[in-house]
Amino acid sequence: MSVNKEATLSELEVLVELQELDTRLSQLDHKSRTLPELEHLAKLEAEDSELESKFAEIELELSALRKSQNDREVEIQQLEDKVAKATSSLYGGDMTSPKEAAALQSEIDSLAGRQSVLEDQIIELMEEIEPYATEEERIEVARNACLETVLATQDKIAMVLSEIEAERSAVKQEKQSVEERAGNDLVLLYEDNRKRMGDHTAVGRLMGTSCGACFLEIAAVEIDRIRRLPSDQPSECPECGALLVR
Template identity: 30%
Template sequence: MKADPAAQARLLDLQELDTRLQRLDHRLRSLPEIAEAARLKERADALDAELITAQTKASDVARHQRKAESDVDQVRSRAERDVKRMESGTITNAKELQNLQSEIESLGRRQAELEEVVLEVMEQAEAAESEVDRLTREREAAVAEAAEVTARRDTAAAEIQWDRTRLNQDRERVAADIPEALLTFYDKLRSQYDGLAASPLRYGRCNGCKLALSTVELNEIRAAAADEIVRCENCRRILVRTEESGLKEPAAE
């Protein structure tokens, strides 16, 4: 492949822009806010699950409390009716009065037991509601923090995208100075060699792989026509000859 030396030199400008674009892409992928936002979302999701479990438990305890209180009311109402019957004087049979008195005492004991259950369930309900309140506060804090981090992430990403847009515009201008065949070849090499396709030859060394060329390789490059595309024998990237290439023969004495 052949190309005007000016077009070859323009490859270095294009490579510089592509390298900067590659760095911006890496910065975008590596924004610390990305991992932080994901962590906070995971935390908020976990708190959501815990909150649902706590709310379910609180609802079950509240239902148990209502049932226990209803049982107490039923026993109390029955005991009150029995007391009224006994105090009304309508029951004169001694055996029946004795049975009614026994039932009233039994209901009293049952009411006391149920009231103990109510107290226990009330404590459980208080603890369950407290847990719901705690998880609600934690979840709200996690959601708020996640929103703040996400906003920072989006702002940083927008700034990077703005830089990418500007660099892409510069790239289009530079790419317009390069023949289509050479540009296609350059892009193909970029995909093969981690984004680095063209490198200057500086002082006998490829700036791409950082390896020094042998004397034979340097002599072959010296002998090549100025418009011939040369490549590093080590990394196979395009070598762009510059004033710093170290190709000039030393002056004869």
């Protein structure tokens, strides 16, 4: 590492400023990834997909039951037509044979018997349908409510993210102006340290006898050594390796 010989204490300060701005940028990244609304949204989506699969099960049951009911209603309609036809033949006046009349009467009775069986079945089916239909409606209401909350949550997320984005671009702009003030050598020194330190804070201010990056106490002998270095010569924290600005 080599720094411009003219670097002074105040010039190295700029490294701390850069670090603080990068720390703010990573805090903003972290904030945007861990919004409580994102967790809420994931829960809502899970809830909705659970409701959706319950709804599909109920629809399957309901459509079978409703088809049975409809089939019977269609059949009843056909029976009623036949009864009407037989009744009109019976009382239409063109009936001659008593045997024929008895046969028609017996047909009408039999049609009516079948109709009454079907009507009883329809009542049973309607009773069976009722709890499913209630559940169907409940799920529809719940899904609509869920969807509304999803939309509101998405709006909230978009709003918060755009606030974060605005802050991020302000911080980036600030960083750019600090970099211009720092000059290439110090920016390179800073960038090298960032790479070397990875996720760890790369620059810390020496605060008394502690490191401003890891907050650990530095041994007295090390402090002595660091303090004796020329002010333009960067030193590293013996605990975490961050560049120490003093």
